[in-house]
Amino acid sequence: MRYAKESTCLSDEFPAILHFPDIIGNSREIRQTLHLVAKVAPTACTTLILGETGTGKELIAKAIHDNSPRRSKTMVKVNCAALPANLIESELFGHERGSFTGAFERRIGKFELAHNGTLFLDEIGELPLELQVKLLRALQEKEIERIGGKGSTTVDTRIIAATNRDLEKEVAEGRFRADLYYRLNIFPINLPSLRNRRDDIPSLVHHFICKLTTRTGKEITTISKYALKQLMNYSWPGNIRELEHVIERSMLLAEDKLIHEIQLPSNKEHGQRKTTLMDFTLKTIEENERDHILNTLNYCKGRISGSHGAAEFLGVPPSTLSSKLKRLGIGKNHFVV
Ligand SMILES: Nc1ncnc2c1ncn2[C@@H]1O[C@H](COP(=O)(O)OP(=O)(O)OP(=O)(O)O)[C@@H](O)[C@H]1O
Known part of the structure; x- marks a missing residue:
């Protein structure tokens, strides 16, 4: 009874009208994904988005933020793979002036910048081990300490993390802390690869053709059956990002308003790439x-x-x-x- 009352209050405050205008696709897989997004978006729950490169992890993170009560605040992104360990620490937690060589100014970290909003930790699987401990502490205690700072600052930051790595494997192999993994893995969302949701290819193609009309200066009105078949049969290792690039190239190469044929990495080349991408290293x-x-x-x-x-x-x-x-x-x- 009490629970029912509480949940009524919640939905009064935050009506569940969710919008995903940027997410194209109506396959069963994407509908399942959006169902999870709809469940988690209105909450402040830490969310872990898993999926191959180019499957739309950042887009989904944005959809969660845009459909959350925090949507009027910013979603701040940190790419954990883009910076060396010493810079990521300052990027995440900030630093005081003079705290290390080159720290000429005080700097507010992304955790603080995302206060009351969302912090999107992209490529979390790349975060160096020494920073994983600090991140865990920040998540558990909801407090951060700037480098060279004297005290800690309380932050209310919702965390969405994403990775294309198999984090369980990373944990088993000692590259990712188990405690941080469990702290992040509260609500995992696994994004399907494009080859597992081929039904969405025609609508994605249409979407990208419209989106890229201005940039390419090409007004494509028709795509041949043959070209569509090529797109449907390809394995898309780079997923939706690769599809977008392939469409852009095909538009640029198109004569008139028709995409007649798509130039894809040949099956042979593709097959070879698969086998030469070694799952093992030669070792004694x-x-x-x-x-x-x-x-x-x-x-x-x-x-x-x-x-x-x-x-x-x-x-x-x-x-x-x-x-x-x-x-x-x-x-x-x-x-x-
Ligand atoms: N469902 C979708 N509908 C329309 N566009 C999409 C969809 N999913 C992804 N995209 C587009 O594909 C591109 C790649 O998406 P995004 O950057 O979100 O992927 P990612 O999984 O975060 O990639 P990476 O792992 O390489 O960081 C972007 O241009 C994005 O807008």
């Missing part, structure tokens, strides 16, 4: 052994013996593992504890 057995032991140690947070220790997972007595570590020159500084 010893190098492989070393990497495997390191990954296991990372996973076990450096614990060698006992239940859920590395020795147990590797199926050897702890003494054998210890002498292997010595032989392979693996010390505590080689893995993350």
